[in-house]
Amino acid sequence: MSLVISDDIVEASGLSESELLLTIVIMFFQQDKISLGKASELLGMHRMQFQTLLAERGICVHYDVAEFLEDLQTLEK
Numbered sequence: 001m002s003l004v005i006s007d008d009i010v011e012a013s014g015l016s017e018s019e020l021l022l023t024i025v026i027m028f029f030q031q032d033k034i035s036l037g038k039a040s041e042l043l044g045m046h047r048m049q050f051q052t053l054l055a056e057r058g059i060c061v062h063y064d065v066a067e068f069l070e071d072l073q074t075l076e077k
Contacts, residue, residue: 022053030059 005020013020022043029039040050051061 026054026057026059029054029062032062036061 010017010020013023015023025034025039025042028034029036034042036047036050040047043050045053054061
């Protein structure tokens with residue numbers, strides 16, 4: 001599915017298309033609607049770049065115990 005946002009809405013937001021996409025993706029990430037990996041993919045950047053961008057904006061990365069344990073298992077392999 002594709003979403004088309006009219007030029008009028010983009011213009012009214014005062015943001016460029018890329019800034020508007022970034023804002024929407026960050027909002028979805030903050031609301032736990034998309035994962036860190038999916039957000040990075042949508043923005044066409046490496047996960048670490050996205051994490052850095054979030055840190056620069058004072059936004060915490062969601063990282064719960066289950067994700068920590070999964071990462072720990074990956075490191076042990």
